[in-house]
Amino acid sequence: MSTDASTSPGAPGVAPRASTAAAPGQPSPNAGGVIHDIGYREYDGPRLGRGYIFMALTWQGLRASFGIGRGARAKIVPTILFVLMCLPAAVSAVALATNPSGGALISYDTYIPSLRSLVMLVFVAVQAPNLVSADLRNHTLPLYFARPIRRTDYPAAKLVAFVIACLVLIEVPLIILFIGNAAQAHGAHAVWAQVTQVGPGLLYGLAWAVLLASISLLLASTTGRRVFATCAVGLPLFFSYILAHVLGQIGLQSFGPVPVGQFGQPLHPPALASLAGLISPFTLLGGVLHWLQATPRPGTIVHINQVTTIGSYGPVYMAVFIVAVVVFAGGLLIRYQRVGVA
Amino acid sequence: MSSQPVSATPAAPGPRQKAVHPMSGLFNGVVIRLTLRGSVSRKRALLFAIPGLILIVVSALLKANATGSSWPPVFLGQFGFSVIIPLTALLVGSSVLGAEIEDGSIVHLLATPVSRLSVVLGKYVVAVGLTVLFAAVPEYLAGAIAKGPANKLTIGLFVGALAGAVMYNALFVMLTALVSPGRALAFGLVYVLLWEGLLANLVAGVRLLSIGHYALAIANSIAHNSTLNASLNVGTGIGMGIVVTAAALAIAVNRLSAFSIKGDIA
Numbered sequence: 001m002s003t004d005a006s007t008s009p010g011a012p013g014v015a016p017r018a019s020t021a022a023a024p025g026q027p028s029p030n031a032g033g034v035i036h037d038i039g040y041r042e043y044d045g046p047r048l049g050r051g052y053i054f055m056a057l058t059w060q061g062l063r064a065s066f067g068i069g070r071g072a073r074a075k076i077v078p079t080i081l082f083v084l085m086c087l088p089a090a091v092s093a094v095a096l097a098t099n100p101s102g103g104a105l106i107s108y109d110t111y112i113p114s115l116r117s118l119v120m121l122v123f124v125a126v127q128a129p130n131l132v133s134a135d136l137r138n139h140t141l142p143l144y145f146a147r148p149i150r151r152t153d154y155p156a157a158k159l160v161a162f163v164i165a166c167l168v169l170i171e172v173p174l175i176i177l178f179i180g181n182a183a184q185a186h187g188a189h190a191v192w193a194q195v196t197q198v199g200p201g202l203l204y205g206l207a208w209a210v211l212l213a214s215i216s217l218l219l220a221s222t223t224g225r226r227v228f229a230t231c232a233v234g235l236p237l238f239f240s241y242i243l244a245h246v247l248g249q250i251g252l253q254s255f256g257p258v259p260v261g262q263f264g265q266p267l268h269p270p271a272l273a274s275l276a277g278l279i280s281p282f283t284l285l286g287g288v289l290h291w292l293q294a295t296p297r298p299g300t301i302v303h304i305n306q307v308t309t310i311g312s313y314g315p316v317y318m319a320v321f322i323v324a325v326v327v328f329a330g331g332l333l334i335r336y337q338r339v340g341v342a
Numbered sequence: 343m344s345s346q347p348v349s350a351t352p353a354a355p356g357p358r359q360k361a362v363h364p365m366s367g368l369f370n371g372v373v374i375r376l377t378l379r380g381s382v383s384r385k386r387a388l389l390f391a392i393p394g395l396i397l398i399v400v401s402a403l404l405k406a407n408a409t410g411s412s413w414p415p416v417f418l419g420q421f422g423f424s425v426i427i428p429l430t431a432l433l434v435g436s437s438v439l440g441a442e443i444e445d446g447s448i449v450h451l452l453a454t455p456v457s458r459l460s461v462v463l464g465k466y467v468v469a470v471g472l473t474v475l476f477a478a479v480p481e482y483l484a485g486a487i488a489k490g491p492a493n494k495l496t497i498g499l500f501v502g503a504l505a506g507a508v509m510y511n512a513l514f515v516m517l518t519a520l521v522s523p524g525r526a527l528a529f530g531l532v533y534v535l536l537w538e539g540l541l542a543n544l545v546a547g548v549r550l551l552s553i554g555h556y557a558l559a560i561a562n563s564i565a566h567n568s569t570l571n572a573s574l575n576v577g578t579g580i581g582m583g584i585v586v587t588a589a590a591l592a593i594a595v596n597r598l599s600a601f602s603i604k605g606d607i608a
Contacts, residue, residue, distance in 0.1 A: 238534075238535050242539065247400070249416060250413040
């Protein structure tokens with residue numbers, strides 16, 4: 001092990017770079033100065049590498065997403081939002097248990113779109129800054145990058161952590177819903193039918209989590225002040241959400257009469273109504289679901305106000321969704337390439 | 343209007359050359375000028391213009407393409423009054439007082455013999471003016487594009503937007519005096535999002551306490567357009583608007599009288 005004290009900020013076990021300047025134990029003859037050995041004990045055991053640091057950052061980010069490790073006040077918002085999200089699923093489970101003859105009220109795919117959009121909007125706006133703001137503000141990033149991690153590892157770890165955090169909020173209600181439904185299902189066949197239905201719902205939830213986490217972390221990392229980061233995330237998401245809704249509504253009203261189909265969905269909607277959903281991530285996700293489902297299955301509940309109108313532009317929604325994820329997640333990684341030692 | 347710079351003389355020894363008029367007027371010109379300069383010269387000021395620009399551009403696009411004619415009250419009324427005006431007022435109103443609290447220079451302003459009422463009113467007037475410029479004028483221009491410059495709806499929306507600027511800014515200036523500037527921005531956002539955006543449109547009782555609906559009532563008294571969804575009558579709107587504005591400003595003045603700096607001000 002090198003005794004060269006000048007390597008201490010780096011990782012001697014991984015890259016003892018300075019050992020070329022001075023051989024271990026004896027200062028090189030033309031060295032300008034001497035670093036005194038004042039008796040600090042060295043650690044020469046095995047060092048945990050890049051993978052462990054990534055895991056640690058992810059775990060730390062996940063804790064920060066729910067205010068764990070901070071005071072009670074930091075847990076208020078995530079707790080309220082989590083309870084709010086789970087409430088309809090719990091109510092559905094209780095309703096099914098007391099009245100088994102009634103069918104399921106809530107779909108696995110859409111859950112309750114307006115509630116999910118609102119809760120996720122507030123969640124990402126309030127919690128995304130907790131993952132990134134403190135390190136930007138306190139200039140602790142150079143300390144992270146002094147460890148054996150790559151530049152992309154830090155934002156990638158944060159992104160993974162926040163995707164998992166969003167998944168907790170989105171998927172746990174679906175699982176409660178599933179348990180409530182499966183408990184009332186009679187026979188293995190009916191339970192299996194529930195499994196095949198909840199599966200796509202969980203996958204679709206992943207699409208929500210990935211898109212929202214990338215957008216919110218990128219926007220939150222633009223400023224080191226937590227409250228301003230909250231606004232940097234919340235304002236554009238809120239603004240675009242309302243704009244998409246109002247334009248979609250106008251598109252259906254002001255561009256000629258739109259024939260209405262069997263399930264109340266507009267047939268051949270005008271281009272404005274079909275494309276307005278692209279403006280906001282929430283309506284974009286709604287459009288992706290609408291396209292994946294093609295037409296709503298008979299018997300499923302359709303909230304016509306809350307399902308994005310896509311007309312014949314379904315593939316555009318899928319393409320924009322993929323591009324958006326790549327751009328925002330890529331933007332986050334690039335943003336930490338340039339963050340420097342600021 | 344006092345044009346007297348008030349910061350120069352308090353420590354000056356000997357007889358004063360100039361008389362300082364601490365209460366010479368409700369509006370202090372220096373406060374207004376400095377606030378205006380502080381708000382507009384920041385990079386953040388570019389943000390103020392974005393919502394209004396989007397409003398005008400989308401209106402022009404809709405005007406060019408729409409076949410029906412029911413969209414102006416929907417777009418300009420619903421979107422304009424529940425998003426554009428409150429968000430612009432939030433950005434402007436929380437920065438007029440907030441910027442100075444944030445960098446600590448409010449101490450120097452409060453140390454001068456300018457009454458707290460003049461300070462709050464000066465800041466408030468600037469906030470209202472900027473909101474009118476960045477939200478109410480775009481609202482009028484968008485209305486003019488959609489319906490023509492002298493249309494009842496256009497005038498109604500403009501007057502409603504003016505009233506909205508007056509009321510919202512009082513609220514947001516009060517909010518910055520009550521809590522720290524950053525928090526005021528976050529609380530204001532939650533208020534606009536949940537109270538004005540969601541609850542006021544779902545729960546009828548909330549409309550009685552919603553600034554957006556006061557402004558809509560005032561707009562509707564001129565426009566007489568049922569698509570605006572104005573559910574309050576104009577008397578309620580004006581009356582409650584005056585009460586809310588006056589109360590908010592009074593609370594702001596009161597809070598600023600016992601002001602203490604929180605956090606790490608260098």
